[in-house]
Amino acid sequence: MAQSPAARIAVNGVTYEFDGDVRRSLLDFLRRDLGLTGTKKGCDHGQCGACTVMVNGRRINSCLSLAVMHDGDEVTTIEGLGAADNLSALQKAFVSHDGFQCGYCTPGQICSAAAMMEEIREGWPSFASEDVAGRVHLDDEEIRERMSGNLCRCGAYANILTAIKEVMESGAKP
Amino acid sequence: MKAFDYARATDLSDAIGASGCLIAGGTNLLDLMKLEVETPSALVDITRIGLNEIVPEGDGLRIGALVTNAACAADPAVRRGWPLLSRAILAGASPQLRNKATTAGNLCQRTRCSYFMDNRSACNKRQPGSGCAAIGGINRNHAILGTSDACIATYPGDMAVALAALGAQVEIEGPGGTRHIPVADFHRLPGEDPSRDNVLEVGEVITAVLLPAPVEARQIYRKVRDRASYAFALVSVAAVLRMQDGAIAQAKLAFGGVAHKPWIDPRVDSLLVGETPSKALFDKAADLLLEGAEGQGGNDFKIPLARRTLAAVLAEATAE
Known part of the structure; x- marks a missing residue:
């Protein structure tokens, strides 16, 4: 010890x-x-x-x-x-889709989303998955469930979802 | 947070019989330490002692005590053979918390009774003999089965409810050796001494959870809560149920959110076996399950909620 x-x-x-x-x-x-x-x-x-x-x-x-x-x-x-002069793909997407208002939750949202993308790449299921033993079928419900540990009191959820989806669909590094 | 001494265990022998409070994921313990509900004088960090693998054992699985909830829920063998366990774990907490929280820590998590978590309130669990502010207080989340005059708190977890329905065992190492007890017997009812959540003795350490061989059965976890995600159960039902020739051949049910422990009632399981599913049968099962149920005012709704949740789960589990 x-x-x-x-x-x-x-x-x-x-x-x-x-x-x-x-x-x-x-x-x-x-x-x-x-x-x-x-x-x-x-x-x-x-x-x-x-x-x-x-x-x-x-x-x-x-x-x-x-x-x-x-x-x-x-x-x-x-x-x-990312940095102010070198934004990551998620940071850019949050800016372009207004994925925030006050911005206080945003760093946590972006770190969470980046790690979530890796979890999905590894095939982790979520409570929204129809069959936990099957392949992950990615839809809005899946992303919402997987991001449920990040609250946004401004209620920018719809735009957060859009921003995350855009990066996931582009295949870019988060 | 009160000051404490910190030590890092290097192997299991440092943890067994340790004089400090063990910490692994810390997601519940540190929260309670910030509230000064828990005030350990010493913490022993057990995150570097191994016990973090899932390996086959016989036809079942050995889940190490320090396997994270996230790793357990994502494990291919767990998902294939015991999907109920994955589903129940994924129903609880958030991804961030599941990445830290461990199998043993999840079993040992404490009630989320708001009076327990508030040092200014009477609570026999936190401070034996001080009374129970939840009785006659705000008790929407509290227990309807197995309560006592001393405590009406619930065990808040999901994972243990699934483990109870699956017939899993807890492996415990102590100064006197190893013992195994069913998960369904691990947590206590409050009785006269609600300060003890479970049957762990001082100096003992959970080393693993053992899953028996998978059964060819429908496995369902249904959780009813105030939000669609990231909320504790008001009522949850775990079911392992097998149909044969139109009748229920095997049934094992466990209930969360209703008692101081994952609630099982073998009489309900027995009543179902051999019968043809029908609404009348599900009603009889609910009558038996809830015959001793008692509301405390704020949680009266849990009695009809448990009845309806059970009926919904049985309908799903027995559907053609």
């Missing part, structure tokens, strides 16, 4: 040493320690999805995870997906 170990965490390709308060969430580590404020704190209780990031390629709620538990992990945040 290792008592009070530190953690080495790779974020968007850069490795950082975490040796702070063990209570610090991954979300607070990203925002406060690293200044990566793209990831948002909404409810801080795993209900809204604004804090969604990818850890080793899988989407999680960074608010419900301790930074110290991420030793050896590779974290990707919205800053790792």
